[in-house]
Amino acid sequence: MRIALFSDIHANLPAFEAFLTDLDSRKVDAVYCLGDMIGYNIWPNEIIAEIRRRGIATLAGNHDQKTKGYAYELVSAENRQYLTMLPAHIKLEFQLNNDHLNIVLAHGSTRSINEYVLEDTDETYVLAMMNEAEADILCVGHSHLPYHRIIDDNGSFKHVINIGSVGKPKDGNPNCCYVLLTINESSSVNDRDGIHVDSIRVPYNVERAAKAVEDSPLPDELADRLRKAY
DSSP states (O other): OEEEEEOOOTTOHHHHHHHHHHHHTSOOSEEEEOSOOSSSSSOHHHHHHHHHHHTOEEOOOTGGGOOOSHHHHTSOHHHHHHHHTOOSEEEEEEEETTEEEEEEEESSOSSOTTOOOOTTSOHHHHHHHHHHTTOSEEEEOSSOOOEEEEEEETTEEEEEEEOOOSSOOOSSOOSEEEEEEEEOTTOOTTOTTSEEEEEEEEOOOHHHHHHHHHTSSSOTHHHHHHHHTO
């Protein structure tokens, strides 16, 4: 089972189109969006339309809940209604090897849409949150900083995955970022290497996206952030 996970497009159509081209070239079994389709650029309606056309299961991001400001006022009334109906979490339960493997998808964290689960977030805190959510694998976005962290929980292994950002990376690499998560018949919480995580980077026309910001009422600083990925 190959699962594609992406997030934080932030109305960046050139990045989104490049991501989709790469995604369509791979054989995946399921695709999920972890939110923040809008904000920071001028194409929110195009992003939402394509996600809806493809029937991609999608979470609400913190920006998807905003209404004030130029970037958010661009969203059509129909798409605004769609955004208000998005779920906060998605839980996938696999029954493998006479055991359960639970994947929980959240935008920020399972506790708050605005919470950052970073690579160095306190391990005890993360484990408590994952156990509370019954998550063996927790996949999040929001920070735009990709990582795969494995935590030993008394002999069983928890995986925390930040899937990065398609449209606004913040790790110094301006290329789109998304994740391919592979689950196979031998996957188990008892095997540290029981799941495989690929962080995929895809180049796109950054200058087109940056110029769109500069030609709009949005702050020019956002264009610089796209070019330099910070």
